[in-house]
Amino acid sequence: xxxxxxxxxxxxxxxxxxxxxxxxxxxxxxxxxxxxxxxxxxxxxxxxxxxxxxxxxxxxxxxxxxxxxxxxxxxxxxxxxxxxxxxxxxxxxxxxxxxxxxxxxxxxxxxxxxxxxxxxxxxxxxxxxxxxxxxxxxxxxxxxxxxxxxxxxxxxxxxxxxxxxxxxxxxxxxxxxxxxxxxxxxxxxxxxxxxxxxxxxxxxxxxxxxxxxxxxxxxxxxxxxxxxxxxxxxxxxxxxxxxxxxxxxxxxxxxxxxxxxxxxxxxxxxxxxxxxxxxxxxxxxxxxxxxxxxxxxxxxxxxxxxxxxxxxxxxxxxxxxxxxxxxxxxxxxxxxxxxxxxxxxxxxxxxxxxxxxxxxxxxxxxxxxxxxxxxxxxxxxxxxxxxxxxxxxxxxxxxxxxxxxxxxxxxxxxxxxxxxxxxxxxxxxxxxxxxxxxxxxxx
Numbered sequence: 001x002x003x004x005x006x007x008x009x010x011x012x013x014x015x016x017x018x019x020x021x022x023x024x025x026x027x028x029x030x031x032x033x034x035x036x037x038x039x040x041x042x043x044x045x046x047x048x049x050x051x052x053x054x055x056x057x058x059x060x061x062x063x064x065x066x067x068x069x070x071x072x073x074x075x076x077x078x079x080x081x082x083x084x085x086x087x088x089x090x091x092x093x094x095x096x097x098x099x100x101x102x103x104x105x106x107x108x109x110x111x112x113x114x115x116x117x118x119x120x121x122x123x124x125x126x127x128x129x130x131x132x133x134x135x136x137x138x139x140x141x142x143x144x145x146x147x148x149x150x151x152x153x154x155x156x157x158x159x160x161x162x163x164x165x166x167x168x169x170x171x172x173x174x175x176x177x178x179x180x181x182x183x184x185x186x187x188x189x190x191x192x193x194x195x196x197x198x199x200x201x202x203x204x205x206x207x208x209x210x211x212x213x214x215x216x217x218x219x220x221x222x223x224x225x226x227x228x229x230x231x232x233x234x235x236x237x238x239x240x241x242x243x244x245x246x247x248x249x250x251x252x253x254x255x256x257x258x259x260x261x262x263x264x265x266x267x268x269x270x271x272x273x274x275x276x277x278x279x280x281x282x283x284x285x286x287x288x289x290x291x292x293x294x295x296x297x298x299x300x301x302x303x304x305x306x307x308x309x310x311x312x313x314x315x316x317x318x319x320x321x322x323x324x325x326x327x328x329x330x331x332x333x334x335x336x337x338x339x340x341x342x343x344x345x346x347x348x349x350x351x352x353x354x355x356x357x358x359x360x361x362x363x364x365x366x367x368x369x370x371x372x373x374x375x376x377x378x379x380x381x382x383x384x385x386x387x388x389x390x391x392x393x394x395x396x397x398x399x400x401x402x403x404x405x406x407x408x409x410x411x412x413x414x415x416x417x418x419x420x421x422x423x424x425x426x427x428x429x430x431x432x433x434x435x436x437x438x439x440x441x442x443x
Contacts, residue, residue: 027211066396084378155305
């Protein structure tokens with residue numbers, strides 16, 4: 001990482017704002033690698049807890065997974081916006097690092113639940129940390145890049161997200177098999193697996209607490225604004241039609257990794273057990289499918305990022321949401337995640353998922369008023385939480401009553417609706433320049 005003649009920091013082909021140190025830049029990339037992945041791993045490991053540790057009947061697991069996901073998203077809906085505004089007041093570093101520590105606590109106590117009621121209480125702890133990570137991560141991503149590198153940095157974050165998800169879910173997927181082969185029983189296996197994951201999360205929180213020192217300069221001039229005013233300004237940012245459609249894209253796309261992490265593993269685990277596999281072997285096979293999805297997203301990220309910086313960002317959103325709709329619908333109509341040419345819908349889902357996420361994140365970063373970035377990103381994350389809640393709740397109910405692909409079909413149709421919204425905005429406001437100057441936040 002070097003410094004350009006204009007004072008901006010250069011990371012490969014990326015330019016960062018001159019306010020940040022090299023350590024800040026590398027730490028921000030560490031957040032990209034670990035932040036969102038730690039919000040996926042609990043959903044991926046959950047079917048093992050339900051099947052092997054709590055002996056929940058397979059016919060009830062979709063509804064219980066939906067219930068836990070809804071609880072998680074309610075916490076996110078209530079807190080992610082306020083945490084985004086709070087990040088504008090007290091700094092991104094404090095909110096982000098504390099989020100890691102609370103998330104780690106949630107991971108480590110989760111397998112100690114003896115019934116679904118206890119599992120619910122432990123999920124609340126985890127969700128509190130998740131809300132802190134999501135709000136601060138998204139704000140950091142908007143703060144750090146120069147405008148001409150925004151799409152590329154969002155793409156790099158997507159790659160690192162994918163790599164982190166691949167590593168953490170891969171580890172959580174093989175740990176039960178590894179530990180059970182060593183002779184541990186299902187209860188001990190689950191507890192040891194989550195203890196390992198929680199320890200990694202604590203280490204990541206320490207890295208963030210140290211590495212982001214001095215990386216909150218953009219938020220320092222917001223401290224005099226009242227907290228509730230920041231929240232109101234974040235909501236009011238939707239007067240900008242591009243921010244409004246970005247909020248809609250978050251509803252459809254931001255919860256993708258949670259829905260995929262929950263229902264790919266659940267579908268795969270139940271399908272594997274139905275084929276005569278043990279819970280550990282079925283989870284391992286589901287990990288292969290999930291890894292294919294995430295690897296596809298990882299490989300597609302650089303191309304998508306470059307394209308997002310080359311074309312109008314609303315056009316990029318249309319393409320991204322369209323690809324996501326195709327991926328979700330094809331995967332959702334599959335009969336079984338293991339049989340036939342299963343890798344084709346898995347690849348389509350991975351590419352579509354990352355295209356939608358990167359396009360929405362790039363657009364909101366371009367259009368957000370720098371004075372209320374944290375609050376705007378917090379509201380954007382709020383809409384993502386609402387979308388995840390809807391997909392998780394209705395998808396879980398339909399998972400049990402209709403077909404396992406139902407959550408993916410719901411998300412596919414949601415993406416199609418956003419495509420039509422984005423088409424209207426693109427035609428009505430065709431200019432490439434940001435509209436934020438026309439819709440500045442009121443003092």
